[in-house]
Amino acid sequence: MNSNSKRLIFGGLILSFFVYSYFVYTSGTDNDKGVHLINEQSKRGKLLFQNYNCTACHQIYGLGGYMGPDITNVISAKNKGPVYAKAFLQGGTPRMPNFHLNEKEIDELIAYLTYIDKTGISPIIDFKINYDGTVGQK
Ligand code: HEC
Incomplete structure (x- = not known):
């Protein structure tokens, strides 16, 4: 595996970490809790x-x-x-x-x-x- 594809995989994992974190920490926060x-x-x-x-x-x-x-x-x-x-x-x-x-x-x-x-x-x-x-x- 050359270093370019390693960088691509690493970058993809970092990106998915941020996307997933965004959804985990924001889903349900707009619910009306009174x-x-x-x-x-x-x-x-x-x-x-x-x-x-x-x-x-x-x-x-x-x-x-x-x-x-x-x-x-x-x-x-x-x-x-x-x-x-x-x-x-x-x-x-x-x-x-x-x-x-x-x-x-x-x-x-x-x-x-x-x-x-x-x-x-x-x-x-x-x-x-x-x-x-x-x-x-x-
Ligand atoms: C001694 C028991 C008792 C106490 C104490 C009591 N209740 Fe009740 N309540 C009942 C019962 C039993 C019913 C169901 C109606 C029936 O069967 O006569 C009821 C019905 C209700 C209902 C209607 C619920 C429904 O979904 O139909 C409300 C609202 C309610 N009570 C509010 C209160 C509040 C607020 C208090 C306190 C200030 C209170 N009750 C204290 C026994 C009690």
Whole structure:
């Protein structure tokens, strides 16, 4: 092998290293992770979520109690949403206690749930293996 073809192979490997690194470090970075939704209102919602121990019955990202459903994506789920979630918080149900929250507290909890909704998907219903070996949602 002459030194020209060695240089060509070496150059090609270096180039592919940079191209591959570019894709590894930039793929998925433009996903909306809800950072812009962290504000005073959603922070107070988080405190309420902790004070009322919602997680005793509900899961976020699949973690928590199992008496109620996973509420990670209740805000964006089909046929659900903020108004739907609000109804549960306003009145409770025979199985979920009525916490007698005021409108401000309910809006804070909804703001928190709206933020959570953007941070992940749970439960993962269907997934696929991407061409580069990473796992994504179908
Ligand atoms: C004692 C258990 C319990 C606690 C504590 C509880 N919930 Fe629930 N929640 C439930 C159950 C059970 C349901 C399902 C509705 C039903 O079966 O009555 C539910 C339903 C919901 C729903 C609708 C979910 C869906 O996908 O249909 C939301 C939103 C919700 N709860 C939010 C909250 C929040 C926020 C808190 C804390 C302030 C909370 N819950 C505390 C038991 C609980």
